[in-house]
Amino acid sequence: MTSGVKGSYKVYSCLYCSKEVRWGHSKINKFCDNICQGKYKWENETVPRILQGIGGDYKRYLRDISERLVVINVKNVVRKVCGIINR
Numbered sequence: 001m002t003s004g005v006k007g008s009y010k011v012y013s014c015l016y017c018s019k020e021v022r023w024g025h026s027k028i029n030k031f032c033d034n035i036c037q038g039k040y041k042w043e044n045e046t047v048p049r050i051l052q053g054i055g056g057d058y059k060r061y062l063r064d065i066s067e068r069l070v071v072i073n074v075k076n077v078v079r080k081v082c083g084i085i086n087r
């Protein structure tokens, strides 16, 4: 994560996409928007909590989820983070 002064205003890097964003008094100054904030929370808080809770047997958990988007997200994140899925 980088931060500093660029030109006449302070900047910070989005924790999720690393985009440089102008620092603001009324903002959290961690993410460029709330979409990135949501994705970051999902990948770094929600998914690890799910994986922890099911002891790595995420497939059994996935079968119980009806929300399709959630399944896709979990698969992508698991593939990226753990490299578990081999197909």
Ligand SMILES: [Zn+2]
Binding pocket: 014, 015, 016, 017, 018, 019, 031, 032, 033, 036
């Ligand atoms: Zn971002």
